[in-house]
Amino acid sequence: MKILGMSGSLRSDSHNSKLLKFSLERLSSKVQYCEYSIANLNLPLFNEDIENSKGIPPKVYKLAQSIKDSHAIFISTPEYNKNLSGVLKNALDWTSRVKPQPWKGKPIIILSAASGQSGGERAQYSLRQCLIPFDPVLFFAPEITVPDASNAFDEDDAPKSKIIREKIDRQLSNLEPYLV
Numbered sequence: 001m002k003i004l005g006m007s008g009s010l011r012s013d014s015h016n017s018k019l020l021k022f023s024l025e026r027l028s029s030k031v032q033y034c035e036y037s038i039a040n041l042n043l044p045l046f047n048e049d050i051e052n053s054k055g056i057p058p059k060v061y062k063l064a065q066s067i068k069d070s071h072a073i074f075i076s077t078p079e080y081n082k083n084l085s086g087v088l089k090n091a092l093d094w095t096s097r098v099k100p101q102p103w104k105g106k107p108i109i110i111l112s113a114a115s116g117q118s119g120g121e122r123a124q125y126s127l128r129q130c131l132i133p134f135d136p137v138l139f140f141a142p143e144i145t146v147p148d149a150s151n152a153f154d155e156d157d158a159p160k161s162k163i164i165r166e167k168i169d170r171q172l173s174n175l176e177p178y179l180v
Contacts, residue, residue, distance in 0.1 A: 001179055003027060003036040004070035008077035008088030008123075010042055015113040015149035018157040020076035023111060023144075023168050027074075030172060031179055039063055039091075046093040060094040067095065068102035072109070072175055073136075079114040079123035084130065092130050103134030107178040109171050111144045113152065119145030139174050142167040 005024050007017040017038075024036040043059050044050060050057070067073065077084045095102060110127055112120025121143065128138060144167050146152045146159060154160050159168075 001031060001034040002070045003034060004066050004073045005036055005038040006041060006073065006075045006088070006091065007038065008041070008075070008085035010087055014078070015146065015153065016076040016078050016111070018153050019111050019113045019144075019146055019159065020074055022158050023074055023076075023109070023172075026168060027172050027175070031176075034179075037066065039066055041087050041091045043090055043094055046090050051097060056094070056097055061098065063091065064095050064098040064102045067106065070106065071179055072107040074109045074111065075127065076111040076113065077120060077123045077127050079112060079116065079118070079120040082122045082126075084123045084127045088127065089130065092134075096133070101134060103131070103136050105135065105137060107137040107139070107175055109139050109144070109175060111146075111168075113146035113149035115149055117147050119147035119149070121145055137178070139171055142170050144168055144171060 003024060005020045007014055007020050009016045028034040028036055044057055077088050110124050112124050114120035124143060131138060146164055152159055159165055
């Protein structure tokens with residue numbers, strides 16, 4: 001069982017990367033023969049001139065192949081100016097150019113951690129809108145949002161909130177039928 005994680009933040013101490021890793025490790029501890037990897041989203045900015053002159057970059061093909069080979073995908077997005085991050089949008093734009101479309105039918109769990117009180121709800125909404133053309137299987141509830149992210153994780157990088165951990169477990173349960 002292969003699970004792909006994607007963090008919309010490139011920051012080394014990213015709260016979204018912590019949330020993503022916690023969720024992936026939680027899944028791998030509950031599902032037998034489950035392995036996960038975290039995608040590298042440090043891609044060149046999407047530019048059709050690059051695509052037309054040099055083709056789709058190898059890093060993008062590698063990401064698209066990882067998406068295609070995965071049984072499910074976890075995406076954790078920060079909220080930048082009430083939207084998903086540019087890093088994540090850029091990865092979606094590039095992978096939209098790969099045919100056949102690697103996202104089609106893939107189960108996706110969306111997570112977010114942000115400094116504000118909403119915990120990234122608006123970023124999740126905008127991410128869902130961006131994913132619709134890819135025709136994946138999106139899980140809408142419960143929303144996994146981590147507000148006040150800089151104070152939300154313990155020394156082991158686990159969410160302090162029991163409610164957030166329970167929401168993660170509920171989403172993992174939603175995913176189970178797709179992992180057979």
